[in-house]
Amino acid sequence: MGPGRPRSEKARQAILTAALEELEEHGYAALTMQGIAARAGAGKQTIYRWWPSKADVVLDALVDLAAARITVPDEGSLPADLDAFLAATFRERGQRKILVGLMAEALLDPAFAAAFRERFLFARRAALREILGRAVERGEIADGIDPELLIDVVYGVVWYRLMIGHAPLDEAAGRELTALLLRAVTPR
Amino acid sequence: MGPGRPRSEKARQAILTAALEELEEHGYAALTMQGIAARAGAGKQTIYRWWPSKADVVLDALVDLAAARITVPDEGSLPADLDAFLAATFRERGQRKILVGLMAEALLDPAFAAAFRERFLFARRAALREILGRAVERGEIADGIDPELLIDVVYGVVWYRLMIGHAPLDEAAGRELTALLLRAVTPR
Amino acid sequence: MGPGRPRSEKARQAILTAALEELEEHGYAALTMQGIAARAGAGKQTIYRWWPSKADVVLDALVDLAAARITVPDEGSLPADLDAFLAATFRERGQRKILVGLMAEALLDPAFAAAFRERFLFARRAALREILGRAVERGEIADGIDPELLIDVVYGVVWYRLMIGHAPLDEAAGRELTALLLRAVTPR
Amino acid sequence: MGPGRPRSEKARQAILTAALEELEEHGYAALTMQGIAARAGAGKQTIYRWWPSKADVVLDALVDLAAARITVPDEGSLPADLDAFLAATFRERGQRKILVGLMAEALLDPAFAAAFRERFLFARRAALREILGRAVERGEIADGIDPELLIDVVYGVVWYRLMIGHAPLDEAAGRELTALLLRAVTPR
DNA sequence: CGATAACCGAGACGGTACGTCCTGTCTTTCG
DNA sequence: CGAAAGACAGGACGTACCGTCTCGGTTATCG
Numbered sequence: 001m002g003p004g005r006p007r008s009e010k011a012r013q014a015i016l017t018a019a020l021e022e023l024e025e026h027g028y029a030a031l032t033m034q035g036i037a038a039r040a041g042a043g044k045q046t047i048y049r050w051w052p053s054k055a056d057v058v059l060d061a062l063v064d065l066a067a068a069r070i071t072v073p074d075e076g077s078l079p080a081d082l083d084a085f086l087a088a089t090f091r092e093r094g095q096r097k098i099l100v101g102l103m104a105e106a107l108l109d110p111a112f113a114a115a116f117r118e119r120f121l122f123a124r125r126a127a128l129r130e131i132l133g134r135a136v137e138r139g140e141i142a143d144g145i146d147p148e149l150l151i152d153v154v155y156g157v158v159w160y161r162l163m164i165g166h167a168p169l170d171e172a173a174g175r176e177l178t179a180l181l182l183r184a185v186t187p188r
Numbered sequence: 189m190g191p192g193r194p195r196s197e198k199a200r201q202a203i204l205t206a207a208l209e210e211l212e213e214h215g216y217a218a219l220t221m222q223g224i225a226a227r228a229g230a231g232k233q234t235i236y237r238w239w240p241s242k243a244d245v246v247l248d249a250l251v252d253l254a255a256a257r258i259t260v261p262d263e264g265s266l267p268a269d270l271d272a273f274l275a276a277t278f279r280e281r282g283q284r285k286i287l288v289g290l291m292a293e294a295l296l297d298p299a300f301a302a303a304f305r306e307r308f309l310f311a312r313r314a315a316l317r318e319i320l321g322r323a324v325e326r327g328e329i330a331d332g333i334d335p336e337l338l339i340d341v342v343y344g345v346v347w348y349r350l351m352i353g354h355a356p357l358d359e360a361a362g363r364e365l366t367a368l369l370l371r372a373v374t375p376r
Numbered sequence: 377m378g379p380g381r382p383r384s385e386k387a388r389q390a391i392l393t394a395a396l397e398e399l400e401e402h403g404y405a406a407l408t409m410q411g412i413a414a415r416a417g418a419g420k421q422t423i424y425r426w427w428p429s430k431a432d433v434v435l436d437a438l439v440d441l442a443a444a445r446i447t448v449p450d451e452g453s454l455p456a457d458l459d460a461f462l463a464a465t466f467r468e469r470g471q472r473k474i475l476v477g478l479m480a481e482a483l484l485d486p487a488f489a490a491a492f493r494e495r496f497l498f499a500r501r502a503a504l505r506e507i508l509g510r511a512v513e514r515g516e517i518a519d520g521i522d523p524e525l526l527i528d529v530v531y532g533v534v535w536y537r538l539m540i541g542h543a544p545l546d547e548a549a550g551r552e553l554t555a556l557l558l559r560a561v562t563p564r
Numbered sequence: 565m566g567p568g569r570p571r572s573e574k575a576r577q578a579i580l581t582a583a584l585e586e587l588e589e590h591g592y593a594a595l596t597m598q599g600i601a602a603r604a605g606a607g608k609q610t611i612y613r614w615w616p617s618k619a620d621v622v623l624d625a626l627v628d629l630a631a632a633r634i635t636v637p638d639e640g641s642l643p644a645d646l647d648a649f650l651a652a653t654f655r656e657r658g659q660r661k662i663l664v665g666l667m668a669e670a671l672l673d674p675a676f677a678a679a680f681r682e683r684f685l686f687a688r689r690a691a692l693r694e695i696l697g698r699a700v701e702r703g704e705i706a707d708g709i710d711p712e713l714l715i716d717v718v719y720g721v722v723w724y725r726l727m728i729g730h731a732p733l734d735e736a737a738g739r740e741l742t743a744l745l746l747r748a749v750t751p752r
Numbered sequence: 753c754g755a756t757a758a759c760c761g762a763g764a765c766g767g768t769a770c771g772t773c774c775t776g777t778c779t780t781t782c783g
Numbered sequence: 784c785g786a787a788a789g790a791c792a793g794g795a796c797g798t799a800c801c802g803t804c805t806c807g808g809t810t811a812t813c814g
Contacts, residue, residue, distance in 0.1 A: 003812040004758025011760070029296040034800060043761045048802065100295045107292035107351060108217040121352060142371075149345075149364055152355065156344030157337075163295060163347075164309060167340065176337055183330075184372035192789035193779040199791070220769060231792045236771070381783085381785040405672040408774060419787045424776065480671035483664045483727060484593040497728060518747075525721075525740055528731065532720030533713075539671060539723075540685060543716065552713055559706075560748035568763030569805045575765070596795060607766045612797070 007050070014040040015047055016061040020098075023058060028101025031058070055105035055112045062098050063119060072127045078135040079182055085131060086174030089124075089158065093169060100163060125151050135185075142187035150181065195238070202228040203235055204249040208286075211246060216289025219246070243293035243300045250286050251307060260315045266323035267370055273319055274362030277312075277346065281357060288351060313339050323373075330375035338369065383426070390416040391423055392437040396474075399434060404477025407434070431481035431488045438474050439495060448503045454511035455558055461507060462550030465534065469545060476539060501527050511561075518563035526557065571614070578604040579611055580625040584662070587622060592665025595622070619669035619676045626662050627683055636691045642699040643746055649695055650738030653688075653722060657733060664727060689715050699749075706751040714745065 018040035022031055033054055037044045051057045069092065073084035102120070106113035132147040141147070157177055161169050206228035211219055221242055225232045239245045257280065261272035290308070294301035320335040329335070345365055349355050394416035398407055409430055413420045427433045445468065449460035478496070482489035508523040517523070533553055537545050582604035587595055597618055601608045615621045633656065637648035666684070670677035696711040705711070721741055725731050 001812080002758080003756065005760075005810045005812095006758080008760070008810095027296075032800060033802085037761095041761080043763085044802080045762095045804090046760065049759085103351065104292045104295035107288045107295075113353075117352060117354070145368065146364065148355065149368060152345050152348055153341055153368070156346075156348035157340050158344075159351075160340055160344035160347055163291065164305060165301075166305070167336065176334065180333065180337060180341070180372050183333075184368050188376070189781080190789090191781045191787060193791070194789090196779095196791065221771080222769060225792090229792075231790095231794085232771075233773085233793090234791060237790075384786070387786070403672075409776085410774060413787095417787080419785095419789085420776080421778090421788095422786055425785085476671045479727065480668040483668035483671075489729075493728060493730070521744065521747075522740065524731065525744060528721045528724055529717055529744070532722075532724035533716050534720075535727075536716055536720035536723055539667065540681060541677075542681070543712065552710065556709065556713060556717070556748050559709075560744050564752070565806085566763085567761060567807060569765070570763090572765065572805095597797085598795060601766090605766075607764095607768090608797080609767090609799090610765060613764075 008046075011040070011042050011046055012050070015042055015057060016064060018042075019054070019057045020061050020065075023097060023101065028058075028097060028104065031101070053105075053109065053112055055102060055109065056115060058098060059102060059112075059116060059119060062095065062102065065095070065098075066092065070123060070127050072130050074134070078131070078138070078140040078185075079178060081131045081135070082178040082181065083174060085128065086154070086158075086177065087171055090169050090171065090174060096162060103159070103163070121155075125155065128154060139187065141185045145185050150185065153181065196234075199228070199230050199234055200238070203230055203245060204252060206230075207242070207245045208249050208253075211285060211289065216246075216285060216292065219289070241293070241297065241300055243290060243297065244303060246286060247290055247300075247304060247307060250283065250290065254280070254283070258311060258315050260318050262322070266319070266326070266328040266373075267366060269319045269323070270366040270369065271362060273316065274342070274346075274365065275359055278357050278359065278362060284350060291347070291351070309343075313343065316342060327375065329373045333373050338373065341369065384422075387416070387418050387422055388426070391418055391433060392440060394418075395430070395433045396437050396441075399473060399477065404434075404473060404480065407477070429481075429485065429488055431478055431485065432491060434474060435478060435488075435492060435495060438471065438478065441471070441474075442468065446499060446503050448506050450510070454507070454514070454516040454561075455554060457507045457511070458554040458557065459550060461504065462530075462534075462553065463547055466545050466547065466550060472538060479535070479539070497531075501531065504530060515563065517561045521561050526561065529557065572610075575604070575606050575610055576614070579606055579621060580628060582606075583618070583621045584625050584629075587661060587665065592622075592661060592668065595665070617669070617673065617676055619666060619673065620679060622662060623666060623676075623680060623683060626659065626666065629659070629662075630656070634687060634691050636694050638698070642695070642702070642704040642749075643742060645695045645699070646742040646745065647738060649692065650718070650722075650741065651735055654733050654735065654738060660726060667723070667727065685719075689719065692718060703751065705749045709749050714749065717745065 015036060019031070019036045022035050022039055026035075031054055033044055033047055036042075036054065036057065037047055047057065051060065069088075071088065073081050073088070075081050075084055102116055106116040128151050129147060132141065132150055135141050136147065141150075154177070158169065161167050161173070167173065203224060207219070207224045210223050210227060214223075219242055221232055221235055224230075224242065224245065225235055235245065239248065257276075259276065261269050261276070263269050263272055290304055294304040316339050317335060320329065320338055323329050324335065329338075342365070346357065349357050349361070355361065391412060395407070395412045398411050398415055402411075407430055409420055409423055412418075412430065412433065413423055423433065427436065445464075447464065449457050449464070451457050451460055478492055482492040504527050505523060508517065508526055511517050512523065517526075530553070534545065537543050537549070543549065579600060583595070583600045586599050586603055590599075595618055597608055597611055600606075600618065600621065601611055611621065615624065633652075635652065637645050637652070639645050639648055666680055670680040692715050693711060696705065696714055699705050700711065705714075718741070722733065725733050725737070731737065
């Protein structure tokens with residue numbers, strides 16, 4: 001490390017925390033750099049020095065939150081793994097506001113969209129891909145079925161319901177989706 | 189009609205057209221009421237009088253555009269209907285910018301989200317529901333399969349790919365999705 | 377009179393009354409054509425048809441109010457006339473808000489300034505001029521003293537105090553001013 | 565001085581200059597915050613941060629302009645002092661537009677009226693008061709004559725003519741007014 | 753141990769869009 | 784054709800944030 005005062009870990013934490021609190025209290029739409037800085041007792045410059053946009057702050061906060069969370073179940077069979085995976089996914093719905101806000105930002109800002117994909121979405125896809133890979137090896141998935149499409153179906157339904165809110169995202173929904181997928185992929 | 193100058197259809201058209209042009213040129217994120225008003229040669233007040241937000245302007249423009257477009261195919265069989273429906277859906281992708289912008293707005297603004305659901309999303313779901321309803325009557329869908337979940341799967345995949353852009357939304361994708369769904373729903 | 381519906385005297389009265397009431401309640405600065413029209417139950421066009429600006433409405437209302445008020449005292453001597461004139465002038469101070477508002481408008485709008493001069497200010501000057509004319513004939517004013525300057529002194533002091541509000545405009549003030557003027561003009 | 569970027573003297577000057585230029589070109593009535601900001605190359609917020617209204621901007625500009633100008637003549641006699649004072653006052657008539665605009669604003673806005681009185685009007689009165697005070701000491705003013713009334717007469721006539729514009733404000737006018745005042749105050 | 757350098761908080765800066773208000777004009781229906 | 788109603792284009796308002804900048808001050812490395 002060169003000379004100069006090192007980055008303040010205290011400021012970083014204060015900013016991430018402030019961002020999550022502001023988001024929780026007022027919603028993503030009302031989130032502002034000014035507001036985060038004020039609540040964190042930080043200067044705006046300090047935020048801009050380390051994050052290119054407020055969405056990146058929230059994404060960092062989310063990644064911190066969800067750091068150790070992506071546990072890939074390995075129950076020995078596809079149905080069990082899928083059920084466990086979806087149940088775990090739905091359990092984190094305290095993050096609904098965060099996820100929906102970040103997706104909105106990603107839809108509006110291509111630069112952030114790339115970061116969101118790489119650091120969040122694709123990490124989740126990889127977990128599901130691992131589950132499906134094991135199922136393929138076990139012969140639980142018929143030939144000619146593209147696992148990537150299955151991933152799209154799972155996350156498509158999850159995100160669609162998360163965003164539209166017209167149907168629940170609970171364990172029953174998980175089981176129903178698992179059942180449908182099994183009918184689709186099971187060799188016969 | 190009461191007294192007073194009636195609403196100007198010319199102004200309405202100018203505003204909707206201006207909104208779409210601005211969106212096309214600069215993207216949804218850069219869309220502003222000022223910009224729309226200036227390009228339309230309209231006063232801002234005239235916009236605010238009839239639409240609560242810029243998103244509602246764009247939604248109106250979209251509904252005008254897509255007015256007669258929701259044609260429900262009736263080819264006599266589920267596979268044919270699904271293929272035709274998805275092909276028709278994907279063909280309208282000139283609307284990608286519009287749809288993604290409106291979804292972003294819906295994620296940020298609950299009031300607009302309700303309008304978007306009622307006037308756009310649910311109308312599309314209804315079309316698909318009709319197709320599936322006919323398939324159920326024909327016995328092409330096994331008992332115990334909830335058509336609403338199928339709708340979520342179709343639009344989930346469509347929206348997920350529309351938003352993330354990691355995979356194509358073309359006729360091949362449509363056929364692949366159709367095939368997967370048929371495997372899932374066909375009685376045996 | 378030509379054909380067509382004649383001007384509505386009822387509307388005219390409603391507008392003048394509404395203008396004075398709005399002025400009284402919210403002050404001249406907050407006076408708007410919209411507000412006057414709304415309170416009068418009149419259309420804005422009706423106001424614009426007959427008055428070029430809100431100031432002209434208020435001026436009309438003032439002239440109606442003060443119509444018969446300019447009574448020129450004729451007590452037989454300059455001191456008595458002056459005292460009576462000033463006392464009468466000061467007595468109308470319920471019009472303070474109106475006068476100050478109109479003067480403000482006249483300072484900002486040359487077109488209205490002309491109307492204000494002709495229809496109000498110069499009418500008042502004429503009254504005072506008549507008093508001074510009689511005093512000259514009676515030999516109460518020394519040669520070489522320009523009555524116009526005396527008028528400026530009287531109305532200058534009145535308006536200055538009316539505007540600045542640093543000193544009272546009451547009968548004592550009138551007597552003090554009268555005394556000063558007499559010392560200045562009395563031949564010796 | 566506390567922390568934070570200090571106020572920009574350059575911006576302050578640019579704003580005051582822009583205000584005077586706009587006023588000169590388009591008149592006080594057409595003066596707008598937007599216009600001043602645009603011409604000064606400043607943000608509107610920067611103006612609102614330091615001045616509550618456009619009138620306060622112009623008042624600051626005037627005070628800057630007239631800073632060292634209030635020179636109280638001391639010629640040794642009341643007639644000479646008065647003549648010199650009035651001549652000096654009338655000589656500044658390049659400020660007519662400014663003064664009339666500020667007075668209009670003061671008539672419409674009590675908050676600004678207070679500032680205008682304290683920072684401009686009363687400062688001018690004080691100068692005249694000093695002249696009259698010396699005259700009293702010299703015995704040039706008869707007992708029982710209130711100097712404050714004399715100040716009202718002088719500034720009353722000046723402002724009345726400034727506003728109405730029916731009579732000139734030149735050296736001849738000054739001499740005529742001086743003569744009248746002397747007749748009024750000279751002991752006999 | 754002092755110079756240098758990068759950080760920090762604070763807050764002013766030039767901008768841009770917001771949503772509201774009012775202006776003066778226009779286009780209806782009604783009497 | 785006057786009048787009430789109310790929509791229209793236009794433009795200023797005062798506010799909120801943006802992202803940048805310029806302060807004084809702090810905390811590290813390195814000569």
